[in-house]
Amino acid sequence: xxxxxxxxxxxxxxxxxxxxxxxxxxxxxxxxxxxxxxxxxxxxxxxxxxxxxxxxxxxxxxxxxxxxxxxxxxxxxxxxxxxxxxxxxxxxxxxxxxxxxxxxxxxxxxxxxxxxxxxxxxxxxxxxxxxxxxxxxxxxxxxxxxxxxxxxxxxxxxxxxxxxxxxxxxxxx
Numbered sequence: 001x002x003x004x005x006x007x008x009x010x011x012x013x014x015x016x017x018x019x020x021x022x023x024x025x026x027x028x029x030x031x032x033x034x035x036x037x038x039x040x041x042x043x044x045x046x047x048x049x050x051x052x053x054x055x056x057x058x059x060x061x062x063x064x065x066x067x068x069x070x071x072x073x074x075x076x077x078x079x080x081x082x083x084x085x086x087x088x089x090x091x092x093x094x095x096x097x098x099x100x101x102x103x104x105x106x107x108x109x110x111x112x113x114x115x116x117x118x119x120x121x122x123x124x125x126x127x128x129x130x131x132x133x134x135x136x137x138x139x140x141x142x143x144x145x146x147x148x149x150x151x152x153x154x155x156x157x158x159x160x161x162x163x164x165x166x167x168x169x170x171x172x173x
Contacts, residue, residue: 017167018061021160022049022069030076041141043149046073047121048156050088051114054095055102056164066092083128087121107157115150122146 026046046069053061070085077084094117095102102110126142 014167015060017163018053018057019065019069021163022046022053022061023072025049025156026069026073026076029073041145041148043145043152044118044122045149045152045156047088047091047118047149048114048153049160050091051095051117052157052160054092055099055110057168058096058099061092063089063092080129080132083125087124090124091117091121111153114153118149119146122149
């Protein structure tokens, strides 16, 4: 292959970095963490990635990619198909709409914004799951998941910043 072909492959790989990292985090999020008597819960790390990329590079994570990520999430986790895509698209739309507010702000402000978004997303998921089940589902596991998700946001955000710097700022994607 000539250098032009390698250059195009490199640019494509860079442009796919947000989607690929988010899908990898979807797979990771399907690995449950055992929490004593509560059973298994998993932090919503894919939600963290949707939030991060919606601020930093929304053009590289368009709504169709967000929908696909949500669908993959539901398929791998065994959830009702459509819940995650709906919530992820809602989060994406809200965050992209508030992108100017988040860009260039301190990490603490972004973490606060994620806290609000994550709590709202988990609340919507709980409401929709309860409606589908035709009864109120015990909120304790979802509350624990929300707390775990918010607590882990700095770690996943750090990882995403490293991916962003390595793949998307070293060459204009």
